[in-house]
Amino acid sequence: MKTVLVEPLTISKEALENYGKNLKTAGNDFAFYDTKPTSTEEWLERTKDADQIILANTKMPEAVIEENKNLKYINIAFTGTDHVPVDLAKSKGIIVSNAAGYSDQAVAELAIGMTINLLRDIKKADWGTRNKMKTSDFLGQEIAGKKVGIIGVGKIGLRTAELFKAFGADLYGYNRSQSKEALDLGVKFLDLDELLKISDIVTVHLPLNDSTRDTISERELALMKESAILINCARGPIVNTKALVHALKNKKLAGAGIDVFDTEPPFTAGEEILDQDLALLTPHIGFFTRESMDKRAEIVFANAEDFLKGRDIKTRI
Template identity: 45%
Template sequence: MKIALLESLGISEESLERLAASLKKDGHDFSSFPRSDDRDENISRLSGVDVAMIANMPLPGEVIAGADSLKMISVAFTGYDHVDMKVCTERGVAVSNCAGYSTDSVAELALGLSVAVCRNILPCDRAVRDGSTKAGLLGNEIAGKTVGIVGTGAIGCKVAKIFRVLGCSVLAYSRTERDELKELGVSYVTLEELMVSSDIVSIHVPCNDETVGLIGEEKLAMMKPSAILINTARGPIVDNDRLAEALTSGRLSGAGIDVFDMEPPIPKDYPLLKAPNCVLTPHVAFATPEALEKRAIMAFDNVFAWISGSPRNLVY
């Protein structure tokens, strides 16, 4: 088999060599490349390749269709909306992902963004550096608040458990209800009830045709003026233009956003950049050394499993 890694997995060269060594030992050809967004370059790199490995670089249909030998794509990421699944389906290309590698890291950032917004951490930092005081910067406690979790997959479950430990009431909206959360006192409700009742809303659903624009003007208008929105999932799930308007007009108290309509860098005129009480991070929720090492191992294990005829973590 010929395997090509089309971008860095964010691990050391030593770790990459160790993982690739097992493939080479079994007689497979392994190559790695720096990321390129050039279509023709990627088609060339995939010439004769059986297995492509990527993280979050887009893999459009024309590249997949141009890869004459491609049979499998190992996505070192939880989401796979950056891969043209329609073309993969048409051509019979198997696709696996690495769901679960970043559960802790994403959940921790969701909490961190919530604390940063509720306690005015960034304005407080600036105040100290500017020789000012806490005047006008008193924040709100999270304990005792109602937190709404939109999507209770592995990450949503982890976030719900964290907020329960902090003494919050937790509401959840999800396609699948989890008994483990119900046993902790989490109540499953409609999305509308969650938006109306929550002090903090945290988004944890995948990006697909059903969830793009899920949190738009209508849902944002349902939220309490004192509420905050946290999104560490995917940018297009939230209408960030409408979110910026809600923050600017005071219809919403604050937001913590790690994902946008595009990958950072963000254009200078992006509305959220000027919205008040909005803490922004550059799609970093998944990016810890621990998580990146874990996902690299999973991505290679998915390749081994597929080659051995016992594929796992397949999304197609």
């Protein structure tokens, strides 16, 4: 058997070596790389004869699945799976799993942080302090008492709801199903239009697929209060960027906190969202904390060992 980690996982060299020893004792050859593959040819060279491929968030070419006849398992060290040809893999009997749960806290905390930053204008206040602005220039708002609409009340959305509740917010949710945990927390489920109309803060926590692309576009943004803010720490294409830019330009929203984009930063060309003063932007860091990277490695390498030993994979999708 052969396992290949095709890109780095942001863990220490010592940790990687320890995980590697565990895999090798399972009767498996383990190869790893400390750079991301940058071409299909590089992907194919690295994964040749692999039974198991471990990757993070680098887009996997379909050719890896089509041409690798030994491949039995794709072990994704990420929550989202839209960068992997999952349907193609499954059609060939290849097992696919993700690392669900590793970044729930990290993403939820960033959503809260962006909300506080926008409501208190912290970014501008830092600049203002250095440039002789006054206290009276920075009248802010509190989360307490605000209506928070959570679009996608899965594990990350639920953790985000828990944190907002701790600040004293009223919770509203939009989801395909209503979990007992969310109902017990006090989340009131509404249809999307109603949620958008009443919410002071809207935070997006959906996966990206054909049904969720452009969930928030021109029509949906027009339903929101002009005093409302929008947070997207999920996937860029869930919120239509052109429509969001138009809303911000015309002050149809009070602000937006955006961690995810149609393409991954750094941008190779000018993006109109970069010019919007009402937007708070971060380069897809929601998942990226020391704690979440360590937790991710634990999940991924446990899955790797389970596969090699013929056990059920806990985060199989």
